[in-house]
Amino acid sequence: MRDPSESEPAPEVRRAIELLREWPELGSGLEQRVLARLRDAGPPADRHRRGWGLVAAISGLALAASLAAIAMIRLPSGRGPQGASEIRFTLSAVEASRVTLVGDFNDWNPTRTPLRRMSATGEWSVTLPLRPGRYRFSFLLDGRTWQSDPQRPAALDPDFGTPTSVITVEHSAL
Amino acid sequence: MNPARLLLLAPILFAGPLAAQDARLEARLAPETAREVRLLLDSARHAALPTEPLVQKALEGQSKNAPPPRIVGAVRLLLGALRDARLALGDDSPEPELIAGANALRAGAPPATLSALRRQRGRELTVPLSVLTDLVARGVGAAAASRAVSTMVGDGLADRDFLLLRTQVEQDIRTGVAPGSALDHRLSGLPAAAPPRQP
Numbered sequence: 001m002r003d004p005s006e007s008e009p010a011p012e013v014r015r016a017i018e019l020l021r022e023w024p025e026l027g028s029g030l031e032q033r034v035l036a037r038l039r040d041a042g043p044p045a046d047r048h049r050r051g052w053g054l055v056a057a058i059s060g061l062a063l064a065a066s067l068a069a070i071a072m073i074r075l076p077s078g079r080g081p082q083g084a085s086e087i088r089f090t091l092s093a094v095e096a097s098r099v100t101l102v103g104d105f106n107d108w109n110p111t112r113t114p115l116r117r118m119s120a121t122g123e124w125s126v127t128l129p130l131r132p133g134r135y136r137f138s139f140l141l142d143g144r145t146w147q148s149d150p151q152r153p154a155a156l157d158p159d160f161g162t163p164t165s166v167i168t169v170e171h172s173a174l
Numbered sequence: 175m176n177p178a179r180l181l182l183l184a185p186i187l188f189a190g191p192l193a194a195q196d197a198r199l200e201a202r203l204a205p206e207t208a209r210e211v212r213l214l215l216d217s218a219r220h221a222a223l224p225t226e227p228l229v230q231k232a233l234e235g236q237s238k239n240a241p242p243p244r245i246v247g248a249v250r251l252l253l254g255a256l257r258d259a260r261l262a263l264g265d266d267s268p269e270p271e272l273i274a275g276a277n278a279l280r281a282g283a284p285p286a287t288l289s290a291l292r293r294q295r296g297r298e299l300t301v302p303l304s305v306l307t308d309l310v311a312r313g314v315g316a317a318a319a320s321r322a323v324s325t326m327v328g329d330g331l332a333d334r335d336f337l338l339l340r341t342q343v344e345q346d347i348r349t350g351v352a353p354g355s356a357l358d359h360r361l362s363g364l365p366a367a368a369p370p371r372q373p
Contacts, residue, residue, distance in 0.1 A: 104230045107198055108237035133270070134277065134304060136234070146238065153311035156281045159231070159248035160238040166311060168304055170337060 084129035085169055089139075089149065091115065094122030096141040101126055103137025110140050130169045138164050196229055203232060207242040214249050223256045224269045227276075255279050262288035263299070274303035281307045282316030287324060294327045301333040302326065305340045312344060313353035322361055335364060 089101050101113040105128065115124035136155050139147045148154055148163035155164035196215070199208045211232045215225045228249050235245035259275030260267060262285040267275065275288055283306055291299050302323050309319040326336060339360055346356035 102237060104227075104234075108230065108233040110237055134274070136230070153308050156277070156307065156311055157252075159251065160235055160240045160244065162238050164234075166308070168308065 084131045086127050087130045087167065087169060088125060088127045089115070089137075090118075090123060090125045090151070091139050091147070091149065092122055093124055093139075093141055093147070096122070096124070098142050099124045100140045100143075101128070101137060102140050104135040105130055105137070110143065115139075130167075132169050134166060134168045136164050136166055138162060198229060199232060202236045203245070204242055207232075207245055210242075210246045211249055214246070214253050218253055218256065221257065221260070223253070223260060224273060227256070227273055228252055252276065252280075258285055259288065261285070263292050267292075268298060268300075270300045271298050271303065274300045274307070277307045278303045281310040281319075283307075283310075283320045287320045290324060291327050294324070299327075302336050305336040308340055309343060309353075309357065312347055314343070314357050315354060318354055318357060322357055325361070326364065329364075331364065339364065 091099060093099055099115040099117075100110055101115060102108050102110050106112045113126060113128065115126040117123070118125050137149070139149065141147055146162040146164075149165040149167075152165040152167050155166050158164055196212070199211055203211060211228070215228055218225045218228055231249050231252050232245055235248055240248070255276035256272055258279055259272050262279075263271060263275050278288065279285060283303075288299075288303070291302065295302070306319050306323045309322070310316050314322075322339075323336070326339070342360045342363075343353070343356045346359065347353055351359070
């Protein structure tokens with residue numbers, strides 16, 4: 001039997017579905033109603049202009065709705081951390097003056113997630129809310145040296161020749 | 175074309191090209207690299223394969239200053255693994271399972287193992303496949319990890335059993351036990367002889 005929580009859509013997908021449900025009800029026979037209105041409207045030239053005006057207006061609405069749906073689907077995982085777990089990343093790097101966490105959860109942005117030095121012994125740390133999933137990541141020391149996480153498994157697809165680790169965040173129900 | 179008909183097609187006409195764009199790629203990749211990656215994303219979308227792992231792969235390459243051909247090559251390689259996973263796991267395979275399957279294939283699991291697991295287990299294989307990949311990452315051989323996961327799936331074990339096995343094997347490896355021995359030892363402690371049970 002499938003765990004219901006496993007088949008539930010992600011929050012972003014649910015938001016997109018809700019957005020699409022908010023579309024105005026067009027009802028059946030829309031095409032017939034539109035054509036009837038066009039027949040009743042002025043001379044042919046006007047009819048064309050009005051027809052294309054209607055197309056432009058509703059196409060604009062469609063464009064706006066498409067943009068909104070795409071934007072909502074692409075919200076970064078850090079937002080709306082429903083079902084997310086707080087994951088602590090730590091690294092011992094005595095010599096480093098700056099350490100950042102870079103990975104699938106922050107679009108591999110080398111500056112977005114800095115670690116804080118916790119002690120003079122060179123312990124660095126940051127805690128992130130992560131939803132269930134598998135994430136590849138690396139630490140970046142002083143903006144130039146990539147380092148894997150010794151506490152977590154190595155990524156098996158080091159396509160770019162630098163040390164990379166993997167973290168699997170489990171569903172809390174498991 | 176009849177304006178009313180065009181009106182009905184408008185969402186489709188606009189949604190296609192817009193969906194093909196990803197501002198992250200345009201902002202961070204060189205135009206020609208972004209164009210090549212976009213083509214691969216279109217190909218993935220056309221095959222109903224997940225695109226986000228491909229985007230992340232491209233961004234990883236950019237972040238690590240990889241040359242453009244290497245970025246495109248890595249994205250293409252991952253797309254191929256996703257396609258192979260779909261072939262092995264079937265058209266109904268959900269996105270997380272496909273991604274886990276692609277990772278397992280890249281870890282060295284044979285496609286036939288994925289197909290066999292699919293036949294053995296009607297429900298999602300995301301957790302067993304992720305555990306297989308993690309075991310290989312910890313140093314267990316791909317063949318041994320594949321056999322272990324196949325045995326567990328055949329015995330009807332639940333996702334939590336796979337996760338427990340992974341945790342125990344990792345603990346043993348940290349204390350100095352050889353990866354293969356740790357797996358054998360922990361496998362023998364599982365309720366494998368028990369009749370298949372529900373998750």
